[in-house]
Amino acid sequence: MGTVQGxxxxxxxxxxxxxxxxxxxxxxxxxxxxxxxxxGAWAAWxxxxxxxxxALRITWPDPDPRRPYQQVPPIPIVTPPGSVLINLTDTPxxxxxNKNYSPAEMTMLTKAGVAQVTAVxxxxxxxxxxxxxxxxxxxxxxxxxxxxxxxxxxxxxxxMTQRATLLWAWNFLVRKPGGTLNVFGAHYLRGRQLIKLEAxxxxxxxAQNAFDSLYDNQLRAWPPDSGPS
Amino acid sequence: MSRALHPPAPPSQxxxxxHAAAPTYGDGLDAADAMEAIGGPAVPLARAAGTILILYxxxxxLWSQQHNESPALLTAIRHWFNRPLGIGEDFxxxxxxxxxxxxxxxxxxxxxxxxxxxxxxxxxYAPILxxxxxxxxxxxxxTVIWTNPMGATAGLADYARNLGLVGQVTASVxxxxxxxxxxxxxxVARLGSVLDSVVRGDLPVVETIGLAAVAGVLFAAAHGHLxxxxxxxxxxxLVVIGQAIRRTRDGTLPIWATALLGVAGWALLxxxxxxxxxxxxxxxxxxxxYAIPLFALAVVTGGEVAERIAAxxxxxxxxxxxxxxxxxxGVAGFPMLALLQGRTSQVTAVLPAVAVTCLVAEAGHRLANxxxxxx
Numbered sequence: 247m248g249t250v251q252g253x254x255x256x257x258x259x260x261x262x263x264x265x266x267x268x269x270x271x272x273x274x275x276x277x278x279x280x281x282x283x284x285x286g287a288w289a290a291w292x293x294x295x296x297x298x299x300x301a302l303r304i305t306w307p308d309p310d311p312r313r314p315y316q317q318v319p320p321i322p323i324v325t326p327p328g329s330v331l332i333n334l335t336d337t338p339x340x341x342x343x344n345k346n347y348s349p350a351e352m353t354m355l356t357k358a359g360v361a362q363v364t365a366v367x368x369x370x371x372x373x374x375x376x377x378x379x380x381x382x383x384x385x386x387x388x389x390x391x392x393x394x395x396x397x398x399x400x401x402x403x404x405x406m407t408q409r410a411t412l413l414w415a416w417n418f419l420v421r422k423p424g425g426t427l428n429v430f431g432a433h434y435l436r437g438r439q440l441i442k443l444e445a446x447x448x449x450x451x452x453a454q455n456a457f458d459s460l461y462d463n464q465l466r467a468w469p470p471d472s473g474p475s
Numbered sequence: 476m477s478r479a480l481h482p483p484a485p486p487s488q489x490x491x492x493x494h495a496a497a498p499t500y501g502d503g504l505d506a507a508d509a510m511e512a513i514g515g516p517a518v519p520l521a522r523a524a525g526t527i528l529i530l531y532x533x534x535x536x537l538w539s540q541q542h543n544e545s546p547a548l549l550t551a552i553r554h555w556f557n558r559p560l561g562i563g564e565d566f567x568x569x570x571x572x573x574x575x576x577x578x579x580x581x582x583x584x585x586x587x588x589x590x591x592x593x594x595x596x597x598x599x600y601a602p603i604l605x606x607x608x609x610x611x612x613x614x615x616x617x618t619v620i621w622t623n624p625m626g627a628t629a630g631l632a633d634y635a636r637n638l639g640l641v642g643q644v645t646a647s648v649x650x651x652x653x654x655x656x657x658x659x660x661x662x663v664a665r666l667g668s669v670l671d672s673v674v675r676g677d678l679p680v681v682e683t684i685g686l687a688a689v690a691g692v693l694f695a696a697a698h699g700h701l702x703x704x705x706x707x708x709x710x711x712x713l714v715v716i717g718q719a720i721r722r723t724r725d726g727t728l729p730i731w732a733t734a735l736l737g738v739a740g741w742a743l744l745x746x747x748x749x750x751x752x753x754x755x756x757x758x759x760x761x762x763x764x765y766a767i768p769l770f771a772l773a774v775v776t777g778g779e780v781a782e783r784i785a786a787x788x789x790x791x792x793x794x795x796x797x798x799x800x801x802x803x804x805g806v807a808g809f810p811m812l813a814l815l816q817g818r819t820s821q822v823t824a825v826l827p828a829v830a831v832t833c834l835v836a837e838a839g840h841r842l843a844n845x846x847x848x849x850x
Contacts (some may be wrong), residue, residue, distance in 0.1 A: 311553055312540055314563035314758040 268372050302337060302361040304438075321364050322436060323377050323470035326460055328370025335364040338380075347378075351398065358388030358394035360440070373447040373456040377464060380440040391439045392435045399433075410434070417454075420446075430457035434470035438452075441468065510559025515724075516785030517773035521577040522794035524799060525784075529654070530832070533621065533804045536565025538812050541625060546822045561761045568759060571657050572713050572766035574797060579717025580774070582664035583671065583681075584725070592669065599662050599798065601843035602836075603655050605804035607637045607836075611653035613806065619813035623650040644704040655807065656707045658798045664714045677727055684735050685715045697750045706754060711748030712740030716767055718772055721800050722758050726788030737767065799836035808832040 306318050307321070332346060338345040338356040340365050341347040352363075361383035367376035380390045392412065399406060404416040413434035430453055431444040443464055445457035490626035535549055541711035553565070562569055587595065611634040613620045614627060622796075629637070635652070642648035643656045671681045689708050696705035717735045745760045773781060784790055793800070808828040816822035 258713065274621060310540075311545070311550075312564050313756060314561040314761070316558070317756075 269277055292413075301311065301383070304361055304381055305384050321379055321437060322441060323364065323366050323379055324460075324463045324467050325366060326368040326370065326375035326377065327456075328368040328373070328375065330358075330366065330368050331374070332365050332367040332376075335362065337361070338363050341365070354394065354398045355380055355391070355440075358391040359388070360391065370456060371452075372449060373444045373445055373453055375456060375460050375462075376443065379443045380439065380442065382438045388435055388438045389439055395433065395440060404431075410470055412436075413465075413470045424448075428453040430454055432461055434465075436468055436470050482710050505765045515774060515777040516781040517770060517777050518577045518580055519533075519785040519790055519794035520773050520777075520781060521573040521580075521770050522797040523790040525573035525577070526571035526793045526797045528566040528573070530567040530804055530808075530829055532567030532570060533654075534812065534828050535822070536567065536831075538619065538809065539821060542655055542816065542821075544821050546820065550824050553719070560765070561758050562765065563757050563762070566817045568757070568762050569766055570801075572710065572759075573770060573845070574657055574765055574801065575660060575713040576717040576766060576770040578661035578715035579719075580721040580770075581717075582661070582668045582714070583718035583721040587668075592665065596662055596665055598843050599658055599665065601656055602799045602802045602839060603636065603640070603652065604626045605799075605839045605842075606652045606806050607634065607655065609803075610806045613636070613810065614651070616812040618808045620651075626650070627651070643707055644701075646703050652802050654801055657710075657801060660711055660714055662800070663711070664718070667718075679719060679722070679728055679732055679736060682718050682722075685711060685718075686736065686739055686743060688748045690746075693743060693747055693750050696747075700753060702753075704784050705747060709751065709754060709759075710742060711764065712743045713763060716740050719772065720771055722775055768837060796833070796836045796840050799839045800832055803832050803835050803839070807835040 301408055306316065307315050310317060334344075334346070338347075338352050342349045342352050346365060347363070359382045360380040362381040364379040364381075365376065367374065369375075380391075382391050396406070396414065399414075399416065404418060406414045406416045407416050409432070411463055413432065415430075415432040417428065417430040420429055425448045426447045427448060428450040429444065429446040431442065433440060433442040435441075439456075440465070443457075443460055445453055447453040447456065482839050491663070519603050535546070538547055539545060549565070557563065557565060565579045610620055610622065611629040614622065614629045619625075629649065629651055633642070633649055636642055637651045637655075640655060642650040643659065662681075667681045667685060670684070674680045689711050692701050692705050692708050695701045716733075716737050719728060719733040723733040741760060741763060744763050748754045748757075748760060777785075785794075808831060811828040811831045812824050815827065818824075
């Protein structure tokens with residue numbers, strides 16, 4: 247075992263030329279078939295880069311490339327109190343299809359670069375609370391997304407108060423047959439994510455209280471950026 | 476032993492019994508003799524491969540991360556191999572685990588006399604002594620060496636503690652040679668072989684004691700004690716698995732016992748991930764799941780081609796200098812990289828860094844074996 251001997255196949259070196267030619271033809275045929283399959287697949291399905299989804303691509307920073315996997319940052323959401331109504335991460339269009347978001351606003355946000363939405367909503371007694379994290383796709387400046395969102399909210403008559411460089415709060419009333427809803431909300435920019443939180447209910451004081459505590463918790467855990475980067 | 480991992484030895488090969496005091500690898504034998512002594516090409520192959528992986532993982536991988544460089548080659552290998560396979564640290568840990576398996580395999584083979592064992596232990600400790608001394612000196616020179624934390628300066632007390640491997644098992648001392656624990660575990664395995672020769676028998680006593688000790692330390696770590704020791708010992712199951720594979724191959728341990736030890740050892744590695752925060756998120760059990768079958772496969776199927784590769788001078792050289800090269804990469808290789816930083820691309824700089832590491836390793840190896848006429 248310790249010594250290295252000649253190849254055991256060396257005894258069969260005198261195989262006939264005809265057999266060699268046959269096996270060579272077989273190898274070529276196999277290689278040809280494999281190549282044809284690969285070219286056919288490429289022609290049928292492309293190279294797998296999926297250009298349609300490239301428009302929605304979000305690249306997360308890789309904090310430690312020596313890890314065996316890419317660490318994706320946690321979703322910056324505190325869980326609202328009450329029973330959870332929705333907890334969903336999907337493309338913006340899915341939120342329109344599922345009627346979970348105002349179509350006009352979501353269309354605006356998509357045009358402004360939002361490619362992924364995470365929503366957590368909960369019902370706490372008479373109050374409904376929700377947080378949306380709107381992630382901006384690669385190649386779009388999140389500041390421009392924020393500007394377009396602000397434009398949209400001002401044209402739609404949100405009375406906005408700026409509370410920090412990248413943080414706005416607002417409240418308004420929605421009149422419905424069942425009563426008037428007091429809507430309290432805020433939105434801010436954190437990294438490449440526009441974060442929007444909201445609380446509403448028919449009782450203005452209760453809605454405001456619920457909003458204030460959600461606002462405090464959310465901003466303590468995931469504060470806004472201090473200014474444009 | 477009809478169910479041994481390895482087919483019965485052909486007549487030309489004298490089977491090496493576990494308790495025959497055979498010479499082991501690196502005792503100044505040439506490649507073919509050494510391979511016969513340790514029974515096949517698995518150990519030299521694992522050692523050589525492990526050494527190359529660790530050189531790559533530290534000189535290219537670790538250095539790049541510490542200096543915010545991302546050579547295209549490294550990025551591509553991470554993208555195509557490390558991430559899809561789930562092997563972190565640019566294969567450093569895979570290399571370490573292969574070295575540990577080889578160390579266990581070797582340590583189960585021989586029960587040397589006291590004097591021979593003492594020499595062997597001294598030769599294993601020599602690279603720790605040399606690398607630590609060199610590192611302690613270099614911390615006072617404006618260069619870069621791999622210490623933990625980086626940029627540590629070693630006083631005399633730190634140096635002494637590092638020589639005693641205290642820094643490896645407590646969090647309070649700066650570690651001058653971060654991979655010294657790999658060789659330390661090999662020393663532990665060798666000491667285990669003493670016990671092995673006392674409790675002769677067909678029961679996996681030493682292996683079980685090894686795993687029980689690891690389990691005990693992990694249990695302590697789960698309750699807030701010995702955390703750093705647990706991090707180091709969590710890889711010891713690989714040594715035990717190497718021992719068990721050897722004994723099964725030699726016919727002194729049934730294969731089901733090896734399988735049990737393997738599963739238990741692997742479970743300990745998985746438990747350690749939960750117990751030690753430092754190990755979380757590195758997927759070492761997965762890395763072990765590559766290393767163990769790879770090594771077992773090399774033992775079982777080590778045939779003619781494997782032997783030819785193992786007998787090649789470069790493989791033999793790497794395998795016999797493995798401990799030196801691995802410990803010196805951060806001490807001799809890093810200063811070379813620091814010297815060349817900014818003057819050439821990092822991938823190019825790695826070549827002289829490897830050369831310096833290997834030269835110092837060769838010098839150390841010759842010094843440690845000067846009476847054994849190393850080949």
